[in-house]
Amino acid sequence: MLELRQATYRYAGYARPVVHEVDLRVDDGEIVGLVGANDSGKSTLCLVASGLAPASIGGELKGTLTLDRTPAAGLRTYQLAERVVIGFQNPNTQRSGIAATVFEEIALGPINLGLPVTETVARTREAIARLRLEPIVQQDPQRLSGGQSQLVAIASLLAMRPRHVILDEPTAQLDPAGTQLVGEALHALAAAGTSLLVAEHKTDLLEGLCDRVVALDAGRIVLDGPAGRVLGDPGLVALGVEPPSHVRLGRSAAAAGVDPARIDVALQ
Amino acid sequence: MTTEPRSFVFDLERRGLSPRFAFVAAATLEAVPAMVERAGVIASAQRARGLDTEGSVSARIRGVLPLVGPVIVSSLTEVEERSLALEVRAFGRPGRRQLLWRIPDSRGQLVVRVVMLLGLAAAIVSRLTGTFPSLP
Ligand SMILES: Nc1ncnc2c1ncn2[C@@H]1O[C@H](COP(=O)(O)OP(=O)(O)O)[C@@H](O)[C@H]1O
Ligand SMILES: [Mg+2]
Numbered sequence: 001m002l003e004l005r006q007a008t009y010r011y012a013g014y015a016r017p018v019v020h021e022v023d024l025r026v027d028d029g030e031i032v033g034l035v036g037a038n039d040s041g042k043s044t045l046c047l048v049a050s051g052l053a054p055a056s057i058g059g060e061l062k063g064t065l066t067l068d069r070t071p072a073a074g075l076r077t078y079q080l081a082e083r084v085v086i087g088f089q090n091p092n093t094q095r096s097g098i099a100a101t102v103f104e105e106i107a108l109g110p111i112n113l114g115l116p117v118t119e120t121v122a123r124t125r126e127a128i129a130r131l132r133l134e135p136i137v138q139q140d141p142q143r144l145s146g147g148q149s150q151l152v153a154i155a156s157l158l159a160m161r162p163r164h165v166i167l168d169e170p171t172a173q174l175d176p177a178g179t180q181l182v183g184e185a186l187h188a189l190a191a192a193g194t195s196l197l198v199a200e201h202k203t204d205l206l207e208g209l210c211d212r213v214v215a216l217d218a219g220r221i222v223l224d225g226p227a228g229r230v231l232g233d234p235g236l237v238a239l240g241v242e243p244p245s246h247v248r249l250g251r252s253a254a255a256a257g258v259d260p261a262r263i264d265v266a267l268q
Numbered sequence: 269m270t271t272e273p274r275s276f277v278f279d280l281e282r283r284g285l286s287p288r289f290a291f292v293a294a295a296t297l298e299a300v301p302a303m304v305e306r307a308g309v310i311a312s313a314q315r316a317r318g319l320d321t322e323g324s325v326s327a328r329i330r331g332v333l334p335l336v337g338p339v340i341v342s343s344l345t346e347v348e349e350r351s352l353a354l355e356v357r358a359f360g361r362p363g364r365r366q367l368l369w370r371i372p373d374s375r376g377q378l379v380v381r382v383v384m385l386l387g388l389a390a391a392i393v394s395r396l397t398g399t400f401p402s403l404p
Contacts, residue, residue, distance in 0.1 A: 056355050078361035085356050093349035096357075104368065109357035111365050120368065156357065 002026045002049060002084065002164045002195050006063035009048045014059075018044050019219045021063070026164070026195040031186060033206035033227060034199040036216035037240025042199040043089075045216065046168045049197055050086035051075060067164060082113065084164040085157040089172045091149035094156070095141050102144070102152055103128070103137040109160040127159035130185045146173035154182060158189070165189060166197045171205060183209050203244045207231050215239055 003025040010017040019041050026032045036042050047053035051072040054061050065072040067083045075083075088094055099105035106127050110120040128137060131151045136144065141152060150173045157165065165186075171179040183205055186196055200206050206213055206227060213230040215223035217239050223230045230236070236243050243251075253259075280289075354360075 050356070052352055052355065056352055077355040078358045081356055081358040081361070086352075087356075088349065088353060090349065094353040096354065097350075107368055111367060112358035112361055114361065114363045114365055117366050117368060120366065153353075160357065 001028055001066075001068055002197070003066045004049060004063065005066070007045075007048055007065065008062040009044060009053055010060045011044075011053075012058035012060075017060075017062075017219065019048055022048075022219075022221055024049070024197075024214060024221065024224075026197050028163075028193045028195055029190050030212065031190050031196040031198065031210045033210035033213040034197060034216065035201075035203065035206065035213060035230075035236075035239075035241045040216040040240070041219035042216055043168050044219070046086055046166050046197065046199055050084050050166050051080040052077065052086065055080060078112075081109075081160065083162065084166065085160050085162040086166040087154055087157050087168065087170055089169040091146065091153040091173060094153040095149065097142075099141055101138050102133060102141050105141045105152060106133075106156045106159050109156055113160065123159045123161055127155040130158055130188060131155045131181060147175060147178045150174055151178060151181070154185070158185070162194065164195045164197075168199045169201065170198065171200065171202060179205055201242070203231050203242060207244045215241065 007022040008017045009019040056077050107124040110123045210227040213227045
């Protein structure tokens with residue numbers, strides 16, 4: 001369980017906070033989606049929930065982050081890494097640059113945890129299987145497509161076997177098949193008890209993935225509830241978030257005078 | 269350029285260098301081709317905007333100076349993101365790591381080197397004494 005209470009965060013060297021009084025709890029096995037316009041504070045909130053803001057990048061956090069009853073304040077970055085991982089949008093900066101093969105790249109996290117070789121190999125194989133990366137394990141990580149790199153970056157996090165996973169736009173580089181693959185892997189993680197927080201523009205993905213969705217506006221939570229309800233909320237568009245396609249279709253139908261229920265039936 | 273620096277650096281780590289230093293050394297070696305590549309991209313972007321990066325030496329130096337800033341700045345922001353991504357993977361955690369790779373141990377290599385040197389000496393001697401078999 002990951003919990004933020006009254007979290008207000010200000011970047012180092014800036015006068016004003018960009019995340020304000022956020023209360024957010026992600027239970028074990030729960031997937032929470034995070035939506036909001038550009039610059040609404042999704043990435044910052046992800047960093048705060050990971051503990052890296054302020055543990056690594058500095059700045060000031062008011063309020064608390066708790067990871068399975070352990071307060072994150074005062075934990076070193078490598079102690080945070082044993083409890084929570086965060087994935088970023090750009091896979092290129094998430095490559096270690098020191099691995100000759102995809103296998104070694106994914107193994108780096110478990111190696112850093114000081115695990116015995118057999119355990120490192122087992123975790124690496126598991127992460128590879130989750131994202132179906134078997135065909136490219138021997139390839140050079142610097143010579144992959146954007147989509148492959150993103151899958152390798154996610155697998156590199158999963159190999160840590162974290163209790164909490166935060167992903168900031170994990171599917172930005174992925175085609176629909178890759179996006180679906182990530183969705184399945186995240187479902188499997190949640191089923192195993194991991195708590196997940198996923199910031200995404202793709203509301204179609206979030207709708208199938210999340211138990212709950214939280215919407216941010218100017219660094220504050222303005223909607224929080226079951227995925228279907230938040231993603232169907234009439235106020236979502238005004239927040240700069242594109243609703244899932246079936247919601248948009250239903251609205252266009254209604255605007256054209258067609259009964260939306262008939263469209264839903266037709267789509268089944 | 270991928271396997272060599274890595275095995276060199278991990279060998280140093282096995283001999284007691286801290287993982288942090290090992291990484292800095294490895295990443296520096298690995299970063300060179302990436303920087304060269306980025307410089308190439310930026311150079312062609314600047315050329316597209318009419319900058320002269322060819323011609324006389326002084327013209328080329330003047331042409332290259334505007335590249336230095338962008339190459340370094342874009343490398344620095346990447347470095348910041350990179351360091352976060354590494355910290356997420358427990359980089360910098362104290363304690364020994366169990367590496368996956370076995371680099372051929374130096375005793376074996378020593379034997380190979382000695383054998384090769386002996387072979388070379390034998391070849392030279394046989395060549396000088398005229399007993400070296402001539403190649404078809
Ligand atoms: N490293 C940083 N330093 C200072 N301000 C930042 C930094 N990163 C983001 N911001 C600011 O914080 C606000 C929220 O940005 P961000 O969290 O990236 O939003 P989103 O991910 O929703 O686009 C923006 O106003 C942005 O300019
Ligand atoms: Mg963002």
